[in-house]
Each structure stands twice: as C-alpha cells, then as structure tokens.
Amino acid sequence: MAETYKKLVASTFSTDFREAAEVVEEERPSPGPHELLVQNRYAAVNATDVNITAGRYDADATLPLDLGVEATGTVIAVGDKVRQAEVGDAVVTSTLGGGYREYHLVHESNAIPVPKPSPEALSIMVSGLTASIALEEVGNLGNDETVLVTAAAGGTGQYAVQLARLAGNHVIGTCSTDEKAAFLEEIGCDRPINYRTEDVAAVLDEEYSDGLDLVYEAVGGPLFDTCVQHLGRHGRLLSIGYVSEYEDGPEKITRERIYTDLIGRSASIHGFFLPHFATHFEVHMKKLMQRQRSGVLDVRIDDRVFEGIEAIPDAVEYLQSGASMGKVVVQFPEAQQ
Numbered sequence: 001m002a003e004t005y006k007k008l009v010a011s012t013f014s015t016d017f018r019e020a021a022e023v024v025e026e027e028r029p030s031p032g033p034h035e036l037l038v039q040n041r042y043a044a045v046n047a048t049d050v051n052i053t054a055g056r057y058d059a060d061a062t063l064p065l066d067l068g069v070e071a072t073g074t075v076i077a078v079g080d081k082v083r084q085a086e087v088g089d090a091v092v093t094s095t096l097g098g099g100y101r102e103y104h105l106v107h108e109s110n111a112i113p114v115p116k117p118s119p120e121a122l123s124i125m126v127s128g129l130t131a132s133i134a135l136e137e138v139g140n141l142g143n144d145e146t147v148l149v150t151a152a153a154g155g156t157g158q159y160a161v162q163l164a165r166l167a168g169n170h171v172i173g174t175c176s177t178d179e180k181a182a183f184l185e186e187i188g189c190d191r192p193i194n195y196r197t198e199d200v201a202a203v204l205d206e207e208y209s210d211g212l213d214l215v216y217e218a219v220g221g222p223l224f225d226t227c228v229q230h231l232g233r234h235g236r237l238l239s240i241g242y243v244s245e246y247e248d249g250p251e252k253i254t255r256e257r258i259y260t261d262l263i264g265r266s267a268s269i270h271g272f273f274l275p276h277f278a279t280h281f282e283v284h285m286k287k288l289m290q291r292q293r294s295g296v297l298d299v300r301i302d303d304r305v306f307e308g309i310e311a312i313p314d315a316v317e318y319l320q321s322g323a324s325m326g327k328v329v330v331q332f333p334e335a336q337q
C-alpha cells in the first residue's frame, strides 16, 4: 500500500484560519523528471496566512487550497533529470501551498541549497529577503539617515532593523511590549518605541523634528498614517503590509488625497511585494546567509514550539495575537536517512 502524508488545505475561504483549514491525507507522490521530493522539517508562519485562506493573496485561488509558503527540509527522492540536487541535500523552498505539508514536490529550480534544514535559514527565505530587497532595491537604503521600522521585533521587522543599522543609520523600531523593546535594543535599534506606553507621533515630533528618511511599514492603520505624516524631505515609505487590518479587512477612510502629504516634502510611498523581485533572490539570499552564519545578523526564532500539521492553526493565531517575537515556525519530524 502507498504511503500517505498530511497537509493542510483551506476548504472554505475565510480570514479565520482555523475555520478555513482542514488536515487532509494523501498519497506520497514520486518526483517527475525535474522534481525533488522534500520531507519538510520546518515551515514558516506568516502574517499573510490569513490573506491566503481568505482567497485575497492570489486572485485565481480555488478550493481546496494548499496552505503555507516557505519550508525547509531534506531531499528524499529526485527525478531522473535532476542535476542540481541529490538525496540527502538540505534545501529551502518558497512556493504557494508548499509550506504546511509533511512532503513537498518541488521543481529543482525552486529549491535553494542550505547547509542544514534550520529555522534560521527558513526565516531568511521570505522575512529576510523582504527586508533586504525592499530596503536596498526599492528604498534606496543609505547611511546616516533616520529609518523607522514598524512591527520591528517581528519576523521581517527584525531583519529591517539590523540591515538598516548595519548600513550606518539611526534606527527607530515600534513594538507592543517592553520585552520586545529590550530585544530591539539587543539587535541594535537606537530608539525602540513601545506604542502601548508611548505615543509614537509625540516621540517623533519631540525627538525627530527633521522627519523620517526611510520607513519600513508593515502594520498599516493609524500607524501608517503617523509614519506618512512624519516623513521628512525626500522621505521614502516602503509599504510592506498592513497586518492590523488583515482580520477585519481594510478600513474605509475619507480624507484629503495622499498627494497633500507627499508633494511638499518630495516624499514617496512605494508598495512592495516580494514575488515581484525574484531576480534579486539569489544575491540577497547569499548575502543574508553569510551574515547570519558569521554572526553579524542575529536571527531570532520565537521560542514557542509548534509541532505537526495539527498545531498550525495555533501557530497562526499566536502570530495574529501580536505576542510573538522573531520568526514563528512549525516543526515536523526529522527525515530518516
């Protein structure tokens, strides 16, 4: 009898991940000529998981929809034309539907070799790449500038803080607890702001009256407005996400059009969506992995342990609660060699 494995699918569209998600079991596939069969060891949990289950991430999504995106694991079988990998190799992958499953069939061109399947390598794949590519290729990251990062202690925020600091900038980071603020100090953030105990706009008015040069903005809502209003001359805001509005949907607001905030300061807002920057992946991935291995980058993995496919809804809700620090991951059993 063929061996089976478990994966998580959305069987209905909903921003309530638990309501949408269903564990299903299917036969373990064999790789086609250019494919690898990977036994996933860790999968990344992302703020956008609820956008995926809502059917908003991919306009062409149909049900049942395979869930999860990045994973890392061990190659356990290869197709007969595969030249770039062999059984036993560790790889990291990022494909829609490729994350929340015990086994993953992937084209060899979509698997990046890593020294071993680790949560750190996994977190670089999307969280690290987003920060690195957005800041450097779109945000024109300079030095001696004032950079503000929102959700700064989160999966991607922690990279943005460190990369901006390593480039020689003054970095402000927003977060919701003193524990996260202490973590931000540890990774080089010059001015953590716990937005539950300090008013972000008041801090920026008092301490940064020249305005912000670059903003890595991932929260949305009123915090986005505050960031736009505090852009300095030639200030650039990278709109990375709006996690505060994912569950209930974007608030409809009525106010002056956005150019009233921008033109007088030659300021700009750039939307950023990682899949549109695939040509930059290899270079940034190499640089991030090298910096992580040499200890220049402190990649924090949240210490809550989530094990197995069944634990994924708990992990997604944990991230959505805003309590996590660093990257949230789910782990699966280790591959038997």
Ligand SMILES: NC(=O)c1ccc[n+]([C@@H]2O[C@H](COP(=O)([O-])OP(=O)(O)OC[C@H]3O[C@@H](n4cnc5c(N)ncnc54)[C@H](OP(=O)(O)O)[C@@H]3O)[C@@H](O)[C@H]2O)c1
Pocket: 045, 046, 047, 048, 126, 127, 130, 150, 151, 152, 153, 154, 155, 156, 157, 174, 175, 176, 177, 180, 218, 219, 239, 240, 241, 242, 243, 244, 245, 272, 273, 274, 275, 319, 320, 321, 322, 323, 324, 325, 326, 327, 328
């Ligand atoms: N555009 C792209 O290609 C791309 C790629 C990766 C990620 N992103 C975006 O980057 C953002 C962060 O994603 P992530 O996966 O790395 O998540 P994360 O930062 O690890 O977790 C989300 C964090 O957002 C903060 N937050 C603020 N208000 C929140 C709210 N109302 N509900 C939940 N969390 C809230 C929380 O930290 P504090 O409140 O303590 O700050 C929370 O820990 C998201 O907007 C995501 O969509 C975009």
